[in-house]
Amino acid sequence: MEAGPDKEYSRKIIHIDMDAFFASVEQRDNPELRGKPVAVGGGSERGVVAAASYEARRYGVRSAMSSRIAKRKCPHLIFVKHRFEVYKYVSGQIREIFAEYTPLIEPLSLDEAYLDVTENLKGMRSATHIAQEIKYKIKKATSLTASAGVSYNKFLAKLASDHRKPDGLFVVKPGEGEAFVANLPVEQFHGIGRVTAERMHQLGIRTGLDLRAQTEDFLRKHFGKAGGHYYKISRGQDDRPVEPDRVRKSVGSENTFERDLETLAEMQLGLAPLIDDVWKWCERTRIFGRTVTVKIKLNDFQNLTRSRSSLLPIKDYAFIEQMAYDLLEENFPTPRPVRLLGVSISNLEDTQPYEGKQLTLNF
Structure with a gap:
């Protein structure tokens, strides 16, 4: 049963998306980069662009693009090394601003989040005014711009935030x-x-409009379960709530190597720091998982993955290390040389005691 008009329009959702976040932080902190095409990450022949400034995007440079292609599109592109600790700090500043207005914050990444401000901590009736205030406070606190989309559901708010980038505000x-x-x-x-x-x-x-002209049965036939979702969004419908307590499903680390790896010893050496990265996250958060997965990407871009699970969360570094190396050896010898390795842990469980709190808002 589809929601009636009153229920469908009862929410006030804001989607905040920082503008070219990583690249903008680098341009903010280094005046020599301002106004120039900048790519964060990459640089080497085998590297990948993590983020691109708007000046670089005008040449067609995009995130996840290989450095080689990015350089071909923009010969004067400037590559800078990422500084994730700085990006995390700035993201924390932005999150504090969100929390002034609502506890219903669903982060999607360091640079974007959904906020449900239907009932908000400041008692403001206009979601548009809240979005304006948040944009102003972000600019004041970080010297960075954000784009905001405001609507009655998450799908439309997300589309709206993209509509007037950069430094935009659009309301559906x-x-x-x-x-x-x-x-x-x-x-x-x-x-x-x-x-x-x-x-x-x-x-x-x-x-x-073309999508809306199709029946739900037609879309499900061609796109499976996603067809039902496409049927709804073509009509601007989305009943998903903002989920502030969204549980992370996995944590992982991977690396693309400067040259292909061919021997097991080389691969073990390449895997070691990735295991360390994942373990440090587990120790810091006290969140441990039951499933270890090793990802191997060959130099023809074919992916091989192997996983192994434990009945209980794995809280022993040596156990994770041994599982990862065993999974690696199961794929050796590989059909072709290896360009990328990755390690991840899933089926995560928070081992810290948690005291739930319910927030009551009266207006």
Whole structure:
């Protein structure tokens, strides 16, 4: 059963997305980089761009692009080494500003989050005014700009924050969602990636209006369970709540090597710091997992993965280390040389005692 109009429009959701966050922090802290095309990460022939400034994006440079392609698109691109501790600190500053308005904060990454401000700590009636205040406070505290989307559900708020970037604020009011998505290309819909968009194009679906013209049965036939989701978002519908206590499902670390690895000894040496990274996170957070996974990417970009699980959370470094090395050896000899290794732990459990608190808001 679909929600009625009153229920559907009862929420006030804000999506905040920092503008070119990593690159903007680097330009803020180094005046010589301002106004220039900057890529965070990469640099080496085998590297990958973690983030790109807007100046670099004008040349087609994007995150997750190989350094080689990025340099080809923008020959005068400036690569800078990432500083994740700085980005985490700034993200913490931004999170403190969010918390002034609502406890219902769902972080998606260091640089973006959903906020449910339907009932908020300042008693403000206008979500748009809250978004304006948050943007102002972020700029004042960090000297960085953020874009905000305001709407009655998460899907529309996310689309809205992308609509006027950078430093934008866009509002999709109750009743406007269906019209707002009608003319948007499907590849702009959050949750529809490049491959899915190409499949939709082959079916003659290029815009939100084209998507809305399809029956739910047709979409489920071609896209499985996701078809039901596509049916709803083509109508601007999304009933997902903001989830402030979203549990992290896994933690991992991986590395692309400067040269391909061929021997088991080289791979073990490459795996060691990745195991250390994951273990340090587990120790620091006191969150441990039951499943260890080793990822191996060959130089033809084929991925091999192996996992092994324990009945109880693994709280012994030596145990995790041995499991990871055993999983690596099970894949050796590899069909081709290895360009990337990764280690992750999933099925996480928080081992710290937790005292739940319920917040009551009276207006």
